[in-house]
Amino acid sequence: MLEYYKGILILTTNQLSQFDIAVQSRIHTPVKYERLDKKQTVGIFCGFLAQYRARDLVTPRTCDEITKYVERELWKNKFDGRQIRNIMMSSMGLAHAEERKLEVSDVQDVVNMTTAFKGDLEYQMRKYEGEFASGIGPTTPSVAFSMTDHLDIEAQASNRV
Numbered sequence: 001m002l003e004y005y006k007g008i009l010i011l012t013t014n015q016l017s018q019f020d021i022a023v024q025s026r027i028h029t030p031v032k033y034e035r036l037d038k039k040q041t042v043g044i045f046c047g048f049l050a051q052y053r054a055r056d057l058v059t060p061r062t063c064d065e066i067t068k069y070v071e072r073e074l075w076k077n078k079f080d081g082r083q084i085r086n087i088m089m090s091s092m093g094l095a096h097a098e099e100r101k102l103e104v105s106d107v108q109d110v111v112n113m114t115t116a117f118k119g120d121l122e123y124q125m126r127k128y129e130g131e132f133a134s135g136i137g138p139t140t141p142s143v144a145f146s147m148t149d150h151l152d153i154e155a156q157a158s159n160r161v
Helices: 038-054 060-072 081-097 104-133 147-160
Strands: none
Touching: 038 060, 038 081, 060 104, 081 104
């Protein structure tokens, strides 16, 4: 149906390998966005913090602490804009669920979960690509499951006994 579309269509993806050759041949002007640099990453986080601060969902002191955390460490994680948005929204969700303002620990907790998940996905993709390239094909389903999840499930099971 793409070939019959009249007008300008803008597609965005970070899954280029999933594009089939027929789709690729119909793209007239590809634009590649590079990874965010430190300044851009800090700017996106600060944009969310400014919104939360304006709505009195984070204290000025905590806002400064989170900004320092992002400038010092977090920008190195190479999160994209969508991941940053998800981190901030999930962090705010944690605080909201406990009926309190956003804290640095909320952001750190969500970053740790996001980083573990991202690592699990990358591992599964490398494993899948290795099996596929060897001609074996995938022998197990690609599932993101971290050792932390496994330990949590074991702990829950032992508490029920």
